[in-house]
Amino acid sequence: MNRTQGAAITAVALALLFAGGAVTVASADRDQAPATPVSASADAGFARDMAVHHQQAVEMSFIVRDRTKDEAVRRLAYDIANTQANQRGMMLGWLDLWGLPKVESGVEPMSWMGMGGSGDTGPLDGALMPGMATKTQIEELRKASGREAEVLYLKLMTEHHRGGVHMAEGCVRKCAVGAERALAQGMVDAQKSEMLLMADMLKERGA
Numbered sequence: 323m324n325r326t327q328g329a330a331i332t333a334v335a336l337a338l339l340f341a342g343g344a345v346t347v348a349s350a351d352r353d354q355a356p357a358t359p360v361s362a363s364a365d366a367g368f369a370r371d372m373a374v375h376h377q378q379a380v381e382m383s384f385i386v387r388d389r390t391k392d393e394a395v396r397r398l399a400y401d402i403a404n405t406q407a408n409q410r411g412m413m414l415g416w417l418d419l420w421g422l423p424k425v426e427s428g429v430e431p432m433s434w435m436g437m438g439g440s441g442d443t444g445p446l447d448g449a450l451m452p453g454m455a456t457k458t459q460i461e462e463l464r465k466a467s468g469r470e471a472e473v474l475y476l477k478l479m480t481e482h483h484r485g486g487v488h489m490a491e492g493c494v495r496k497c498a499v500g501a502e503r504a505l506a507q508g509m510v511d512a513q514k515s516e517m518l519l520m521a522d523m524l525k526e527r528g529a
Contacts, residue, residue: 364434366422373414402516412505483520490507494506
């Protein structure tokens with residue numbers, strides 16, 4: 323065997339050894355299960371809390387659609403209800419996928435952000451998290467109609483979005499799951515845009 327043949331055999335052997343190692347590493351990557359968020363994680367806390375937060379936005383949006391004939395408000399309400407219902411479904415689906423409860427007893431809302439849940443008048447009136455409307459405010463919306471309902475809805479939803487943006491920004495900082503962080507950032511961008519729109523709509527209504 324001459325020097326050239328020996329070098330060629332050595333090169334082939336090294337290539338096979340490298341390829342074998344690469345296959346082993348790739349197999350190890352495939353076999354390793356992805357980390358699943360635990361119940362006390364920011365990922366799980368955000369999914370639970372924002373699902374509740376979104377549900378109220380959906381409720382208020384359906385209420386105002388029945389209380390006004392204004393097409394701009396009805397269109398906004400439909401968009402918010404549709405978007406947040408879909409996002410809520412995604413977050414509840416993640417909790418199912420992770421094998422985690424949708425409700426964690428003994429855990430206060432927003433604890434994953436290092437704060438307890440509190441609305442303007444406290445959780446006893448239904449405002450569990452920042453921006454959420456109280457039960458009293460929801461009833462006022464149900465009883466209102468026309469321009470009064472429009473203005474009340476726009477004001478309540480603006481505060482609701484402000485609280486939602488605060489929560490979503492917390493997830494962007496704290497959540498470990500990339501898809502959830504991306505969803506949270508999408509919420510921040512969309513709800514900030516809707517807040518600007520609602521500010522203009524309130525001005526148009528002299529509020």
